[in-house]
Amino acid sequence: MCGRFVVAKESNELLTIFDVDRAADDLPEPNFNIAPTTQVPVVVETADGDGTLMKRLESARWGLVPSWAKDPSVGSRMFNARVESAAEKPAFRQAVRKRRAIVPATGYYEWRTSEAGKQPYFIHPEDDALFSFAALYEWWRNPAVADDDPDRWLLSTTIMTRPSAGALAGIHDRMPLMLSADVAQTWIDPSTTGDESLLDRVLDASSSVLDGVAFHAVSKAVGNVANTGPALIEAVDDPAGP
Numbered sequence: 355m356c357g358r359f360v361v362a363k364e365s366n367e368l369l370t371i372f373d374v375d376r377a378a379d380d381l382p383e384p385n386f387n388i389a390p391t392t393q394v395p396v397v398v399e400t401a402d403g404d405g406t407l408m409k410r411l412e413s414a415r416w417g418l419v420p421s422w423a424k425d426p427s428v429g430s431r432m433f434n435a436r437v438e439s440a441a442e443k444p445a446f447r448q449a450v451r452k453r454r455a456i457v458p459a460t461g462y463y464e465w466r467t468s469e470a471g472k473q474p475y476f477i478h479p480e481d482d483a484l485f486s487f488a489a490l491y492e493w494w495r496n497p498a499v500a501d502d503d504p505d506r507w508l509l510s511t512t513i514m515t516r517p518s519a520g521a522l523a524g525i526h527d528r529m530p531l532m533l534s535a536d537v538a539q540t541w542i543d544p545s546t547t548g549d550e551s552l553l554d555r556v557l558d559a560s561s562s563v564l565d566g567v568a569f570h571a572v573s574k575a576v577g578n579v580a581n582t583g584p585a586l587i588e589a590v591d592d593p594a595g596p
Contacts, residue, residue, distance in 0.1 A: 355528040356434055356487070356513045358576065359462035360386050360476070360587060361395060363484065368411055368458055371484065372397050377411045386586045387463075389579045390417045390433035396491060396511050397456040399542040407543070414455075418512035419494040420445050426494060426508055435490060435512045437531050437557050441550045446512070449490035451548040454541050456533060457487040457513055461587065463576050466525045468594065474576050475525055476587045480568035486533040488514040488541060488556055516557055520564045531556065532563040 365381040368374070374397065382393045396414045401407050417429030432445055440446040461478030462485070479485060494508040514531040522529050533541055537559045540546050571592035575581045 355464070355515055355526060356462050356530040357390065359388050359457075359487075359513075359530075360460040360478075361388065361458060362386065362460040362584070362587075363458070365395070365411070368395055368397075372411065372456070372458070373409065374411045375408045378413050380413045381411065382413055385582055386584050387576055387579060387582045388416065391430055392416050394457060394511065396489060396509075397458065397486075397542065398453075398491060399544060401544050409542075412509055414491055414509045414511040416511060416513075418445065418449070418490060418492055419508060419510040420492055421448075421494055423494060426496075426510070429510050432512050434515045434528075437488075437514050437516045437553050440490070440514060441548075441553060446490055449492055449512075449548075450553070452544060453491050454546075454548060455489040455491045455511055456538060456542055457489040457511060459485040459487055459530075461485065462530060463572070464522075464526045464529070466594070470593050472574075473593055474572050474574060475569045476572045476589075477522065477525070477529075477567060477569040478587075480566050483566075485530065485563075486538050488531040488533050488560075490514065516560065519561060520567075522564070522567065522569070525569070532560045534559040534562050 362384050393413045394416045399409045418432040419426045419429040435446045441450050465472045465474050489511050491511045499506045515528045516531045518529040570589040576586045
């Protein structure tokens with residue numbers, strides 16, 4: 355599962371890291387406690403009329419709103435898509451085929467449940483780099499607004515998840531699907547056939563990312579979405595011990 359995450363980088367840093375060709379004007383500010391329905395940065399790649407590829411950094415609402423949805427509220431339940439079933443699910447299968455994205459993340463929060471209660475952890479690359487979460491995106495046309503209204507289209511995204519592995523399996527049974535460097539470009543390439551074989555390839559490659567993952571206990575203040583400061587990712591004493 356991925357229900358909260360962090361993007362601590364400024365937009366101009368993301369442009370450089372992902373070698374983006376074009377950036378949206380409404381990119382979100384860094385946020386240390388991103389929750390579903392919040393605007394998040396996404397990296398997508400599209401082809402123009404002559405087939406030239408363009409990598410773009412866009413702002414998307416976290417929680418996928420399928421094109422056939424009657425209203426955007428459905429997105430509040432679709433912030434994650436399971437890699438095992440996304441290719442068949444009506445809400446995700448078209449996006450798997452041709453609308454795949456990267457959600458950059460400094461790290462994410464997960465809660466471990468024990469007899470002592472729930473303890474949040476901050477999970478991040480140990481070299482302070484960024485995770486590239488495999489994601490899907492959709493455009494939803496709001497039928498209630500005019501054709502010339504700039505808000506007539508809503509861009510939304512969902513983060514894909516996989517069964518947890520390695521040390522992270524001791525925290526939660528699900529984790530974000532992390533793209534390794536060797537498959538990230540293939541994942542967002544619109545000419546790539548999006549099918550179960552692609553999902554299997556990305557899943558297999560994601561295991562290599564786990565070698566560079568670290569985590570530590572953090573304050574339970576992260577449970578309140580009103581708290582958004584950098585102090586949220588600072589380590590606290592772990593009730594589970596070293």
